[in-house]
Amino acid sequence: MVKHAKPKTFYETFERRGPGEKNTTYCPGCGHGNAHKLIAEVIAELGIQDRVIFCSPVGCSVFAYYYFDTGNVQCSHGRAPAVATGLSRARDNAIVISYQGDGDLAGIGMGAIMHAANRGEHMAVFFINNAIYGMTGGQMAPTTLVGQKTTTTPFGRTPGREGFPIRMCELINELQAPVYIERVSLGDAARIMRAKRAVKQALLNQVHKKGFSFVELLSPCPINWKMTPIEARKWLIDTMEPLFPVKVFRNIEEPPVKYEPPKILSDAELVDLFAATTEIEIPVSVREVEDQYIKIAGFGGQGVMSAGVFLANCAIKEGFNATWLPSYGPEMRGGTANASVIISNNQIGTPLVSSPNVLIAMNAPSLDTFEDTIVPGGLVIVNSSLVSRKLRREDVQAIYAPVTEIAKDVGLIAAASVVALTLYACISGAVQIETIQKVIPLSLKKKALVEVNLKAVEAAVEYYQKNLKEALVFSNMQ
Amino acid sequence: MQENYIEIEIEQCKGCRLCVETCPHHCIVQGSDINKMGYQYVRFVQNGCTACGFCYYICPEPGAITVIKADKREAVHG
Ligand SMILES: Cc1ncc(C[n+]2csc(CCOP(=O)(O)OP(=O)(O)O)c2C)c(N)n1
Ligand code: SF4
Ligand code: SF4
Ligand code: SF4
Ligand SMILES: [Mg+2]
Numbered sequence: 001m002v003k004h005a006k007p008k009t010f011y012e013t014f015e016r017r018g019p020g021e022k023n024t025t026y027c028p029g030c031g032h033g034n035a036h037k038l039i040a041e042v043i044a045e046l047g048i049q050d051r052v053i054f055c056s057p058v059g060c061s062v063f064a065y066y067y068f069d070t071g072n073v074q075c076s077h078g079r080a081p082a083v084a085t086g087l088s089r090a091r092d093n094a095i096v097i098s099y100q101g102d103g104d105l106a107g108i109g110m111g112a113i114m115h116a117a118n119r120g121e122h123m124a125v126f127f128i129n130n131a132i133y134g135m136t137g138g139q140m141a142p143t144t145l146v147g148q149k150t151t152t153t154p155f156g157r158t159p160g161r162e163g164f165p166i167r168m169c170e171l172i173n174e175l176q177a178p179v180y181i182e183r184v185s186l187g188d189a190a191r192i193m194r195a196k197r198a199v200k201q202a203l204l205n206q207v208h209k210k211g212f213s214f215v216e217l218l219s220p221c222p223i224n225w226k227m228t229p230i231e232a233r234k235w236l237i238d239t240m241e242p243l244f245p246v247k248v249f250r251n252i253e254e255p256p257v258k259y260e261p262p263k264i265l266s267d268a269e270l271v272d273l274f275a276a277t278t279e280i281e282i283p284v285s286v287r288e289v290e291d292q293y294i295k296i297a298g299f300g301g302q303g304v305m306s307a308g309v310f311l312a313n314c315a316i317k318e319g320f321n322a323t324w325l326p327s328y329g330p331e332m333r334g335g336t337a338n339a340s341v342i343i344s345n346n347q348i349g350t351p352l353v354s355s356p357n358v359l360i361a362m363n364a365p366s367l368d369t370f371e372d373t374i375v376p377g378g379l380v381i382v383n384s385s386l387v388s389r390k391l392r393r394e395d396v397q398a399i400y401a402p403v404t405e406i407a408k409d410v411g412l413i414a415a416a417s418v419v420a421l422t423l424y425a426c427i428s429g430a431v432q433i434e435t436i437q438k439v440i441p442l443s444l445k446k447k448a449l450v451e452v453n454l455k456a457v458e459a460a461v462e463y464y465q466k467n468l469k470e471a472l473v474f475s476n477m478q
Numbered sequence: 479m480q481e482n483y484i485e486i487e488i489e490q491c492k493g494c495r496l497c498v499e500t501c502p503h504h505c506i507v508q509g510s511d512i513n514k515m516g517y518q519y520v521r522f523v524q525n526g527c528t529a530c531g532f533c534y535y536i537c538p539e540p541g542a543i544t545v546i547k548a549d550k551r552e553a554v555h556g
Binding site: 001002003004005006007010022023024026027028029030031032033034036037040067188189190192193196222228229230233 | 492
């Protein structure tokens with residue numbers, strides 16, 4: 001009878017290391033692997049694999065999503081508790097884990113963790129304290145011991161210069177909201193087996209909606225401690241544990257704040273909240289459309305952001321699911337900007353578009369940036385008013401149209417993005433022209449602007465009929 | 479009689495020797511061969527394994543060690 005084996009929570013193979021590989025990216029003797037195993041075992045035992053969302057940090061465990069066959073979000077440095085907050089608030093059924101190192105949690109992310117704890121967010125935090133920045137090569141962490149040598153404290157940490165080590169369990173224990181705080185050690189097998197009980201308690205607390213649960217795991221980093229794996233475990237027990245006492249700091253039966261499931265607003269309430277109007281009649285189309293991964297890119301100020309929102313709105317009005325994600329530099333005008341829009345008949349997992357099948361390139365830098373990212377067979381609409389070159393790629397469909405000039409002719413250069421969208425709609429059929437015409441008045445406040453944008457749509461349709469339609473039919477037949 | 483034992487996936491072992499140090503019954507020894515990744519992997523030697531699981535828990539690799547407990551009934555009837 002198999003008594004202990006690789007838990008099913010792990011993927012069968014960890015492709016990060018190469019096809020079919022089965023071991024982790026951690027150094028020999030690293031504590032991250034032990035912590036992963038405990039968490040994976042408990043998830044399997046509680047039967048919650050399909051409900052877990054694992055928020056991984058920046059640090060050696062950044063690739064946790066290559067190991068855990070659960071929901072996964074890799075968070076920016078120190079912000080896993082903020083991401084976890086959003087996830088657990090939005091998804092009532094989710095069991096949210098924030099897994100963080102000491103640099104991540106107690107350094108750059110100190111604010112995020114303290115406030116999440118103080119709000120009593122529903123999450124299990126697993127804090128891997130190895131008293132060092134592992135991934136970056138052994139710099140001092142907030143938890144580094146006095147006297148401990150690191151690359152940034154080559155003569156040992158000195159309180160007068162670098163302050164004292166920060167004890168996170170003790171700090172968080174000052175707050176009212178957390179329900180469970182415990183520090184455990186990965187120093188030897190018996191300690192690891194005890195640590196499993198803490199991991200289980202923290203996750204059970206999530207199952208029972210008890211609240212914020214914090215488990216600190218003292219963990220070895222043999223490589224950066226410059227010790228053998230065996231020496232590192234011994235140092236952990238002999239030197240770390242006296243400074244970071246292993247104990248239960250808090251385990252509250254009755255949570256101080258009662259759980260309230262997220263309130264989902266009705267459509268009517270949403271319309272009210274955003275002072276939106278719904279007075280348009282659009283025949284909701286239940287057409288099957290190939291998923292559209294669209295990148296609209298240009299100068300800041302060319303209207304690519306609003307074009308993206310506008311397109312997503314048109315799609316939603318037609319009954320599709322749609323997302324919009326902006327990306328721009330800090331400059332308000334003149335920088336480069338792009339919007340990602342996804343249109344689908346199905347649920348959309350992430351709003352990111354890294355391999356578009358549609359690119360609308362409003363200027364030359366946009367084409368340079370995104371040409372190589374388009375999937376073979378994708379559609380590229382090039383604003384030939386501003387882009388003089390042709391595409392290098394031959395495996396995509398390229399449409400060159402003087403988008404800015406068409407807009408200028410109707411009297412508003414800023415309507416260029418509407419022209420481009422209209423061309424896209426004509427070519428792809430993903431959204432209907434009628435929808436565009438009906439959504440424009442909802443998106444713009446000034447009546448004069450509405451008119452000129454409607455003219456831009458008309459001009460674009462005309463341009464399509466005259467210059468593109470036949471050529472496209474011809475090229476599609478070839 | 480069937481005995482408790484462990485299985486070691488040699489390609490997943492990183493040769494850290496934590497299991498060697500940990501096993502109360504000295505059932506694990508470091509071999510001299512190296513695996514594809516260049517680690518000197520460990521071997522199981524039957525020396526009264528109790529299927530205690532210590533080696534499994536101390537091992538950082540998810541799938542390097544599997545612990546198998548002898549099935550008593552099977553041993554009696556088989
Ligand atoms: C915003 C930002 N700042 C700094 C870094 C560099 N960086 C990467 S990992 C890391 C520290 C990781 O240490 P820790 O959280 O203790 O994780 P460990 O690797 O020890 O598990 C730092 C500073 C980064 N990736 N992003
Ligand atoms: S650097 Fe340290 S924390 Fe990172 S994998 Fe190696 S031993 Fe583990
Ligand atoms: S299960 Fe226990 S006795 Fe058997 S090899 Fe592992 S540590 Fe040794
Ligand atoms: S603990 Fe695991 S990785 Fe380390 S030597 Fe033993 S089997 Fe190999
Ligand atoms: Mg660390």
